[in-house]
Amino acid sequence: MGLLVVGSLGLDTVATPFDRVEDALGGSATYISLASSYFTGPVYLVGIVGDDFPKKYIALLENHNIDLEGLQIVENGRTFRWSGKYHYDLNVRDTLLTELNVFETFNPIIPDKFKKAKFVCLGNIDPVLQLQVLDQMESPHFVVCDTMNYWIEGKKDDLLKLLKRVNVLIINDSEARLLTNEPNLIKAFRTIRKMGPEILIIKKGEHGALLFTDEVIFSAPAYPMEMINDPTGAGDSFAGGFIGYLHKTQDLSPENMKCAVIYGSAMASFCVEKFSTKGLEELQYLRVQDRFREFLNLSRFNEKE
């Protein structure tokens, strides 16, 4: 059974102090699918593009065992476009342009074959669309969801409706604080726990990630990098590595969840090494395992007292 991924596909124009790319492959569903494809397959992708979406990107996705039956290609439609500029401090970025285009009227339709999927990853799109996806699924039993401040502020009611049906919420620390009105992250988890998700993952960028469940708090380090070329898609790559590893292992224990957080962090580190999706295009699973081991070395210390 495949892993269902829903989200955006887009063409990104990104500038950093080091370089710039134009109309490069982007979008939450793209990063999630590519990252998870190193762990499991097939990935069932649901999304929308215009017929200006380059064939080579279609081929790239297909080469990663990503099933595109759920990809709507709109004739004479224009693909979603995003443009951003990163500052010297790569934690700061300006959004220069967001063109929804075909996304404006997106109505996610889940092909019959996809409806039986048990693992669902809802990339960061309008919570109303995320709900529409869940409504079409037969009996999903592990739903991971990403969102952002835009929806927390603008569509809170729909988001709260969605969260009741979500197992894992992945957001960053400022989004967690915004959603709960609670600066303390332990208390924020307790509030989010009551909203629905049993599991909260807080992404902290260069400071790593935190996993909260009823049983454990786990702190994952960030991979120390000398050169970050393009932070775009790091969070989505994290989500893809996380759910991809869980789909592969079919083990939802807290201990395995920790490993999934590390694999998510590993995929995020590969993502930011190169522009656009380049860092996720030609990996070997051996390299992913090597990086997992580097995370182990980075955080391990002896038990002596």
Place this chain on the structure above:
Amino acid sequence: MGLLVVGSLGLDTVATPFDRVEDALGGSATYISLASSYFTGPVYLVGIVGDDFPKKYIALLENHNIDLEGLQIVENGRTFRWSGKYHYDLNVRDTLLTELNVFETFNPIIPDKFKKAKFVCLGNIDPVLQLQVLDQMESPHFVVCDTMNYWIEGKKDDLLKLLKRVNVLIINDSEARLLTNEPNLIKAFRTIRKMGPEILIIKKGEHGALLFTDEVIFSAPAYPMEMINDPTGAGDSFAGGFIGYLHKTQDLSPENMKCAVIYGSAMASFCVEKFSTKGLEELQYLRVQDRFREFLNLSRFNEKE
């Protein structure tokens, strides 16, 4: 042989959104000494206060096996005072007042008995004074040093002179970036390495700490806390736990250094639980070990792939 600690002793007036204390025990040397006293002893303290410094604080320090032969008590002098106010986000604080008082003319004199100490912790004071301390030592072989943006900006030449004679520099991430002009922390370590210290520890507050040596990078998590009452002294408590554990074990290997970083983090977490030095006053070593184990649980994950 004792562990030499030099720094400030002061009376702090601190307000947070939750409470307020007036003329409470404070100062870098105070926190470092108290934190390290749980691991080793005696601690040789060098500092200065006025005769307004309460006798009960003298007694408290003495009860922790802190040797006060190097504490100058100035007759008719007024003790260093600091006052600060923390915001609802405890990472943000305003300094309301800094009265140097007796510190203005401080000339650190190391008692003969202290001069043979091998382990030295230079708390955050003027680098000129830190240099004067080192000049008086016979053959220190492990020197840990803290500093801050104020000295990096105002006394860089003296600081650079000092760093040539320091083994471990402990600073926060913004100070590391300021000192090196380098936003990337791996590159910042390489620059600082050339300034002298073989080891760099970067404190990141609620995001934990990073240890850099030529051999390893180690990422220590922060202890997740529901209630932080007073962040004052956290960095000094970290330094005290770090050097105290190393002085106890006399093992400067990278592996043991990692444990020392965790013990430093543990002492910082005890410090911020209560106002002023209260969190460091009545600990049992068993509680310190328990917290060490909690750090282990917080960051440990399985090696399976």
